[in-house]
Amino acid sequence: MNYIGIDVHKSICTAVVMNDDEKVIDQIIDFGTNDEGYSFIVDHYSPEDSYILFENLTTAHRVYHFFKDKGYRVEGLHTGHGCVTEISKTDFKTDLEDATKLARMCKDHFTGRREYSLAHFADIDSMKAKELCRVMNDCSEQRDKLNLRIQAYMDMFDIRLPKGLKTVYSDKAMKYLKSLDHLALTIMVEDMASAMAHIEKARKGLESLFKDNEDVRNLMSIKGIAIQTAATIYTVIDGIERFGTPESLVSYFGLKITRHESGGDRDLHGHINKRGDPLVRKYLANVVVKHPIYYPDSDLARFYKRKKEIMPHWKAVTASMRKLVCIIWAMLARHQVYRFSSLVKA
Numbered sequence: 001m002n003y004i005g006i007d008v009h010k011s012i013c014t015a016v017v018m019n020d021d022e023k024v025i026d027q028i029i030d031f032g033t034n035d036e037g038y039s040f041i042v043d044h045y046s047p048e049d050s051y052i053l054f055e056n057l058t059t060a061h062r063v064y065h066f067f068k069d070k071g072y073r074v075e076g077l078h079t080g081h082g083c084v085t086e087i088s089k090t091d092f093k094t095d096l097e098d099a100t101k102l103a104r105m106c107k108d109h110f111t112g113r114r115e116y117s118l119a120h121f122a123d124i125d126s127m128k129a130k131e132l133c134r135v136m137n138d139c140s141e142q143r144d145k146l147n148l149r150i151q152a153y154m155d156m157f158d159i160r161l162p163k164g165l166k167t168v169y170s171d172k173a174m175k176y177l178k179s180l181d182h183l184a185l186t187i188m189v190e191d192m193a194s195a196m197a198h199i200e201k202a203r204k205g206l207e208s209l210f211k212d213n214e215d216v217r218n219l220m221s222i223k224g225i226a227i228q229t230a231a232t233i234y235t236v237i238d239g240i241e242r243f244g245t246p247e248s249l250v251s252y253f254g255l256k257i258t259r260h261e262s263g264g265d266r267d268l269h270g271h272i273n274k275r276g277d278p279l280v281r282k283y284l285a286n287v288v289v290k291h292p293i294y295y296p297d298s299d300l301a302r303f304y305k306r307k308k309e310i311m312p313h314w315k316a317v318t319a320s321m322r323k324l325v326c327i328i329w330a331m332l333a334r335h336q337v338y339r340f341s342s343l344v345k346a
Contacts, residue, residue: 001020002049003053005098005099007055009057014098015031015041015099016096016103018103018107020107022104022107024103027096047070047071053102053110064076075119076121078118129209130232132202133228134232146195147169150177154185159177178190210234215331216231218335219233222291224287229286229287233280245329249325249328250326253284255272255322272318288304291304291324300323307319
């Protein structure tokens with residue numbers, strides 16, 4: 001059997017091939033991070049007797065889908081937070097040395113000698129939807145940032161909107177601000193208008209992509225979750241069947257509490273591991289804070305209120321986020337809309 005470790009970079013890769021005796025039988029130096037470069041491996045090592053392992057970096061999805069489509073057993077290492085110490089913590093680090101370590105780890109993983117944290121690679125359509133969610137979020141943050149700068153500029157020059165206009169987001173407000181003799185203000189307003197147009201275009205795109213998706217519609221049955229939040233959560237999960245329990249989804253979102261004990265000293269409070277997608281945690285926090293407005297008597301709202309009485313606000317939010325994730329797990333696993341009472345106990 002051939003065990004192939006690939007050190008992937010943006011434009012070039014390095015690969016090392018080991019046999020069952022962990023003897024290096026081939027070194028493939030500086031081949032392109034493209035189909036032509038990968039084809040060298042395909043031409044010399046068949047999928048029937050070859051395993052492939054690489055780090056989950058920027059272009060990893062291209063490597064994964066290329067070899068997966070060719071019939072190879074291929075995996076990507078989840079390298080975040082230094083969880084692969086063989087690669088992250090070393091005094092001697094070269095592309096060839098990393099590829100050699102990856103080849104050895106490839107053998108360890110596929111022979112069952114050791115378990116590693118593996119990355120999940122979504123299909124192409126899911127990846128497109130996921131990136132659209134992130135572009136929409138970037139535009140939303142840009143809009144909000146520009147709004148603050150516009151407000152500061154207006155305060156600096158004592159500019160007030162005409163009576164009847166409450167925010168700078170309306171077409172009339174932006175038209176008025178651009179009519180003033182303030183070039184910097186005009187540019188900021190135009191940039192904000194552009195960001196808002198992109199947000200609307202992304203929103204329509206997500207609505208089109210998920211118009212027939214029952215799970216996304218079910219997530220949107222929770223007031224406070226619109227298409228942007230629902231699509232982001234759904235694309236990050238990428239198949240609820242990957243998570244056998246609500247706790248596994250909590251951990252995947254980076255909300256699992258980690259506690260440490262050393263020499264009799266124990267951290268009783270603990271911290272969340274933050275290994276999941278930070279954008280999802282941001283949206284979940286927003287939902288938790290807004291939830292009591294729409295459902296003041298729901299289990300989640302009462303839970304949040306109880307936690308706020310005995311702990312700091314941010315800890316109450318975090319605890320409520322974990323409960324919300326358990327509810328989301330149950331909704332997706334059972335294909336149900338939101339109910340005021342929890343679908344699962346958390």
